[in-house]
Amino acid sequence: MTSLSPVSPYDNLSPVAQAAYRARGASATLAPLPRAAKDDALLTIADALEVRTAEIVEANAKDIERAREAGTSEGIIDRLTLTPERVRAIAGDVRDVAALPDPVGEVVRGSTLPNGIDLRQVRVPLGVVGIIYEARPNVTVDAAALCLKSGNAVLLRGSSSAYESNTALVRVLRDAVHGAGLPADAVQLVPGESRDSVRELMRARGLVDVLIPRGGASLIKTVVEESTVPVIETGTGNCHVYVDAAADIDMAVDILINSKAQRPSVCNAAETLLVHRDIADAFLPRALDALAEAGVTVHADERVLGHVDKAGGSKATVVPATTEDWETEYLSHDIAAAVVDTLEQAVEHIRLWTSGHTEAIVTTSQQAARRFTQLVDSTTVAVNASTRFTDGGQFGFGAEIGISTQKLHARGPMGLPELTSTKYIVTGDGHVR
Amino acid sequence: MTSLSPVSPYDNLSPVAQAAYRARGASATLAPLPRAAKDDALLTIADALEVRTAEIVEANAKDIERAREAGTSEGIIDRLTLTPERVRAIAGDVRDVAALPDPVGEVVRGSTLPNGIDLRQVRVPLGVVGIIYEARPNVTVDAAALCLKSGNAVLLRGSSSAYESNTALVRVLRDAVHGAGLPADAVQLVPGESRDSVRELMRARGLVDVLIPRGGASLIKTVVEESTVPVIETGTGNCHVYVDAAADIDMAVDILINSKAQRPSVCNAAETLLVHRDIADAFLPRALDALAEAGVTVHADERVLGHVDKAGGSKATVVPATTEDWETEYLSHDIAAAVVDTLEQAVEHIRLWTSGHTEAIVTTSQQAARRFTQLVDSTTVAVNASTRFTDGGQFGFGAEIGISTQKLHARGPMGLPELTSTKYIVTGDGHVR
Numbered sequence: 001m002t003s004l005s006p007v008s009p010y011d012n013l014s015p016v017a018q019a020a021y022r023a024r025g026a027s028a029t030l031a032p033l034p035r036a037a038k039d040d041a042l043l044t045i046a047d048a049l050e051v052r053t054a055e056i057v058e059a060n061a062k063d064i065e066r067a068r069e070a071g072t073s074e075g076i077i078d079r080l081t082l083t084p085e086r087v088r089a090i091a092g093d094v095r096d097v098a099a100l101p102d103p104v105g106e107v108v109r110g111s112t113l114p115n116g117i118d119l120r121q122v123r124v125p126l127g128v129v130g131i132i133y134e135a136r137p138n139v140t141v142d143a144a145a146l147c148l149k150s151g152n153a154v155l156l157r158g159s160s161s162a163y164e165s166n167t168a169l170v171r172v173l174r175d176a177v178h179g180a181g182l183p184a185d186a187v188q189l190v191p192g193e194s195r196d197s198v199r200e201l202m203r204a205r206g207l208v209d210v211l212i213p214r215g216g217a218s219l220i221k222t223v224v225e226e227s228t229v230p231v232i233e234t235g236t237g238n239c240h241v242y243v244d245a246a247a248d249i250d251m252a253v254d255i256l257i258n259s260k261a262q263r264p265s266v267c268n269a270a271e272t273l274l275v276h277r278d279i280a281d282a283f284l285p286r287a288l289d290a291l292a293e294a295g296v297t298v299h300a301d302e303r304v305l306g307h308v309d310k311a312g313g314s315k316a317t318v319v320p321a322t323t324e325d326w327e328t329e330y331l332s333h334d335i336a337a338a339v340v341d342t343l344e345q346a347v348e349h350i351r352l353w354t355s356g357h358t359e360a361i362v363t364t365s366q367q368a369a370r371r372f373t374q375l376v377d378s379t380t381v382a383v384n385a386s387t388r389f390t391d392g393g394q395f396g397f398g399a400e401i402g403i404s405t406q407k408l409h410a411r412g413p414m415g416l417p418e419l420t421s422t423k424y425i426v427t428g429d430g431h432v433r
Numbered sequence: 434m435t436s437l438s439p440v441s442p443y444d445n446l447s448p449v450a451q452a453a454y455r456a457r458g459a460s461a462t463l464a465p466l467p468r469a470a471k472d473d474a475l476l477t478i479a480d481a482l483e484v485r486t487a488e489i490v491e492a493n494a495k496d497i498e499r500a501r502e503a504g505t506s507e508g509i510i511d512r513l514t515l516t517p518e519r520v521r522a523i524a525g526d527v528r529d530v531a532a533l534p535d536p537v538g539e540v541v542r543g544s545t546l547p548n549g550i551d552l553r554q555v556r557v558p559l560g561v562v563g564i565i566y567e568a569r570p571n572v573t574v575d576a577a578a579l580c581l582k583s584g585n586a587v588l589l590r591g592s593s594s595a596y597e598s599n600t601a602l603v604r605v606l607r608d609a610v611h612g613a614g615l616p617a618d619a620v621q622l623v624p625g626e627s628r629d630s631v632r633e634l635m636r637a638r639g640l641v642d643v644l645i646p647r648g649g650a651s652l653i654k655t656v657v658e659e660s661t662v663p664v665i666e667t668g669t670g671n672c673h674v675y676v677d678a679a680a681d682i683d684m685a686v687d688i689l690i691n692s693k694a695q696r697p698s699v700c701n702a703a704e705t706l707l708v709h710r711d712i713a714d715a716f717l718p719r720a721l722d723a724l725a726e727a728g729v730t731v732h733a734d735e736r737v738l739g740h741v742d743k744a745g746g747s748k749a750t751v752v753p754a755t756t757e758d759w760e761t762e763y764l765s766h767d768i769a770a771a772v773v774d775t776l777e778q779a780v781e782h783i784r785l786w787t788s789g790h791t792e793a794i795v796t797t798s799q800q801a802a803r804r805f806t807q808l809v810d811s812t813t814v815a816v817n818a819s820t821r822f823t824d825g826g827q828f829g830f831g832a833e834i835g836i837s838t839q840k841l842h843a844r845g846p847m848g849l850p851e852l853t854s855t856k857y858i859v860t861g862d863g864h865v866r
Binding site for chain 2: 111351407
């Protein structure tokens with residue numbers, strides 16, 4: 001029968017499309033696998049990473065050498081570096097993923113219809129997941145582990161600065177997957193180092209089910225604009241802390257400093273402080289002192305500037321804010337600050353400028369908390385808690401493939417269930433309409 | 434404070450973007466509304482449609498006159514036509530939507546984290562939904578009602594052939610929404626009749642949260658390729674019926690005929706029949722006779738052709754299949770047919786050619802049913818039931834905005850919950866990391 005052994009519709013395709021086609025085949029094998037088979041592959045991967053640490057570290061040394069020659073900063077070189085200890089930690093993360101429950105097969109909804117048909121909506125893998133990332137080489141393993149656990153094949157496109165490391169890691173991953181009896185093509189590096197290969201990945205609709213870009217704003221913008229494959233946008237965080245008229249001032253200072261300064265380089269760090277006018281006199285001097293002590297520069301509107309002298313002036317590093325400050329994700333020891341007349345004005349400011357990641361309110365008022373959580377439309381709204389809690393690990397998901405800042409499919413920290421779709425199973429006894 | 438009354442970033446935008454910006458404002462008002470306020474608006478709409486039927490039918494008459502002058506077929510004119518009875522039925526549909534539960538506010542997940550933080554994932558509206566459609570004018574009202582009920586503002590871009598009807602309907606909808614105390618801009622027609630306005634809608638990322646194209650394959654392809662706004666792909670259905678070796682033959686004939694011929698023009702009608710070789714001798718003569726009786730032309734592979742003579746030959750209208758037949762969504766009294774050696778070969782054929790909508794297996798074997806539902810990856814897999822059950826109404830969703838054939842966000846018939854996103858509410862007592 002000709003229909004069953006046709007010329008592949010994917011012949012004569014680019015290397016990227018061919019890789020995607022092989023991933024598609026692998027995903028068909030992965031999808032119906034029981035949890036035990038997937039966990040077995042993950043544990044084999046973890047063991048292999050430990051056994052072949054020397055090979056990985058050696059490859060990594062080439063990337064580091066190249067980075068040094070290019071004059072890369074020590075901070076970035078530190079992120080790039082894989083030591084035996086770090087490889088061991090990555091292997092431990094893979095074992096943690098193996099220990100998580102399998103999302104595939106979960107019955108999301110189910111009912112018996114009036115005509116007697118049994119209807120079940122069941123989680124299934126997405127299929128082929130493409131990850132484009134600029135981050136540390138550990139993302140290569142993390143992403144592969146999460147995709148395997150959720151029954152997906154993965155196409156990895158890491159930073160060219162980590163090319164040798166990623167190549168070595170994926171070689172180890174593929175050998176282990178194959179050794180565990182699963183198709184090695186479940187884990188692939190996207191072939192080619194040029195921009196063209198990214199472009200081909202973005203146009204592989206029908207072969208790739210979703211693209212998840214993880215990196216800077218310009219990478220994400222490019223993927224969103226050029227991809228015909230559905231995209232999950234991640235990561236930009238212009239997070240706000242709103243100190244309500246009824247806030248506990250000690251709590252507000254703690255939450256502000258933790259949100260801003262505990263780790264300023266991450267997406268759930270706060271970038272703007274909004275203060276209700278009724279508490280400004282009491283709160284701002286304390287806040288400005290604490291920010292100064294934490295080494296934070298305050299980009300202040302006129303009303304905040306008016307409090308600088310009252311704060312003793314000396315310690316606080318305060319500069320006038322421009323409109324640009326309201327939309328800036330500093331990712332540094334900087335924060336924008338403004339006084340607002342009402343909670344509604346704070347909400348209005350947030351709606352206008354936020355990237356929709358995380359906004360916190362500090363208040364002792366039940367009504368204010370309720371109103372703020374109703375009106376603010378971001379992935380996460382925190383009441384009397386630091387913005388820094390928006391995180392898959394903190395939320396108890398065990399692992400995280402990224403934090404979605406879009407509304408479609410997944411919003412907020414994405415764990416294993418967010419790497420699945422669903423299908424309906426309709427079971428009858430010869431039912432017709 | 435300058436930040437709170439800035440020059441709008443959306444000034445000097447196109448009329449489409451301005452409409453989207455107004456929709457965004459309206460959606461902020463809709464999002465926190467309790468169910469009662471939304472239901473009140475829906476019932477006001479239903480009443481207004483009945484009270485102002487004459488105005489609607491009069492506008493519709495202009496579209497019909499224009500269509501007749503353009504030589505449009507009577508079938509399409511019938512779809513376009515609004516009679517007082519049909520307007521009454523549309524009003525009834527709106528009342529049905531009002532009676533459905535409100536998805537907004539549903540707690541999807543919730544837990545108390547080890548540190549005492551309360552975590553809740555709560556359904557929220559998507560925001561602004563764009564619908565691009567070619568269908569009957571009743572879609573204008575259906576889509577607006579479903580979006581309102583789920584707290585979303587809607588931008589409607591209907592067929593230019595229904596322009597007068599849609600304009601009248603949206604005028605009635607907006608008056609009613611305003612009369613019920615909600616912002617009229619929650620329901621808008623996309624301004625402009627040209628292709629440019631569709632293009633602008635597709636590029637309004639950040640203002641429009643999702644686009645749902647409903648119509649032919651070329652419309653959907655255009656939207657998928659050109660939109661930077663996230664898209665939910667709907668509707669193409671190259672559905673398969675697989676008759677297993679262990680099928681009950683009477684049941685198989687019933688399901689085949691119902692799947693193909695009960696309503697051939699819809700996306701959940703069957704387009705290909707696959708028959709296991711062990712049952713071909715017993716099943717195919719019966720099937721070919723029944724298909725002929727139903728007026729269906731069979732596009733048969735060689736092995737099916739070999740059974741035509743045994744079927745008495747005379748009645749069956751059978752033509753040889755080409756490769757193209759395997760991928761064709763006929764939407765007519767045509768079906769492709771092939772014999773396969775194994776269930777796995779049927780699955781392989783389906784994977785290669787399906788649009789991923791609905792596939793049915795007819796079998797008395799529990800193992801075969803289980804294997805087919807595990808291996809086939811489509812929105813809906815039916816066991817001993819017609820493909821025609823893939824439908825929001827049949828599934829008990831009460832209403833349907835379309836049938837998603839993609840894996841991201843929503844898959845299969847989309848009811849009210851599929852018009853929502855979620856947000857996390859994190860509640861602490863001053864928690865910091």
